[in-house]
Amino acid sequence: MQAVVFSRVGEMAVTEVPTPSPGAGEVLVRVEAAGICGTDTHIFSGKYAATYPLIPGHEYSGTVVELGPGVTDLQVGDLVSADPNITCGKCHYCRRGKDHLCLNLQALGVTRAGGFAEFSVVPATHAYRLPPGMTAEEGALIEPLACALHGRQMGGVQPGDTVMILGGGTMGGLLMQLARASGAANVVVAEPIACRRQALESLGADVTFDPREQDPVEAIRAVDEEGADVVYEAAGLPHTAQLAASLAKKGGTVVFFGCVEPEYDIAVNPALINERELTIRGSFNNPFTHAAAVALAASGRVKLAPFVSHRFSLADFPRAFDYFGAPESYKLVILPHG
DSSP, X not given: OEEEEEEETTEEEEEEOOOOOOOTTEEEEEXXXXXXXXXHHHHHHTSSOOOSSBOOOOEEEEEEEEEOTTOOSOOTTOEEEEOOEEOOSOSTTGGGTOGGGOTTOXXXXXXXXXXXXXXXXXXXXXXXXXXXXXXHHHHXXXXXXXXXXXXXXXXXXXXXXXXXXXXXXHHHHHHHHHHHHTTOSEEEEEOSXXXXXXXXXXXXXXXXXXXXXXXXXXXXXXXXXXOEEEEEEOSOOHHXXXXXXXXXXXXXXXXXXXXXXXTOOOOOOHHHHHHHTOEEEEOOSOTTOHHHHHHXXXXXXXXXXXXXXXXXXXXXHHHHHHHTTOTTOSEEEEETTO
């Protein structure tokens, strides 16, 4: 089969590799759609730990074409979304219900072959059947939605809240929709790219603004004079991470959702956190949220299709990879079979 292979840090090729066979408890999936994520770029540059050589891609869906021994709850022909995170079930964190913090975490597209290929082996326990009417492209966005659902949980958005989201990319847009679905009275998004602001307004954002033209503190206080009940840093940038706590009202929560590169630090003002009694939280992976993400997307309460802006063939992966992050783009999707 054809697959993208990261042979080592900074080296990639679209090449022919053996088609895998499913083992016990696994299924072979014909990959229909796979999304490019910022984590993929970090793996390529060596800023995210991975196992090389690697077939990357952890946001994907596909059709089951072969069942491994012992698989009884899926059928050939099922369209499924892959949950890439595989935990051990034995370590300190797994035994305390925090599987996503597993000490022995493996992941499709990170430590195991992933979805930038014509076919992929997926544990049957991590292949979620998609309902009729859901497209493969929407299925490829279930994993990002599942991560955003955990972010919503970490933020604890309540009915009537004011929510501030720094960054209006795909993840910021999903967090925005989840905040609305949770009953937030005001959802404000800071995003410098005009087409993204327009898209988010059409999906339900109450206020969007360009943070290069309007001070974020002024922008949030024009909506709620006390600030935001929940602030999501979803841009993954040092300067937005530095800004986040200043946007929260007393008793508010700040969630570091975006992936700021690990070499960056920010200054923390303990007096600000103490006097405002702020809660500062992280949000990592998608613990037990994949099924809920499928159900939410199927209900139509969260829309996924508007985030797919560009489609590429597998052969065009290097061009797509270079295009990632372009101002006019949202989610870039690889279609391995056409």
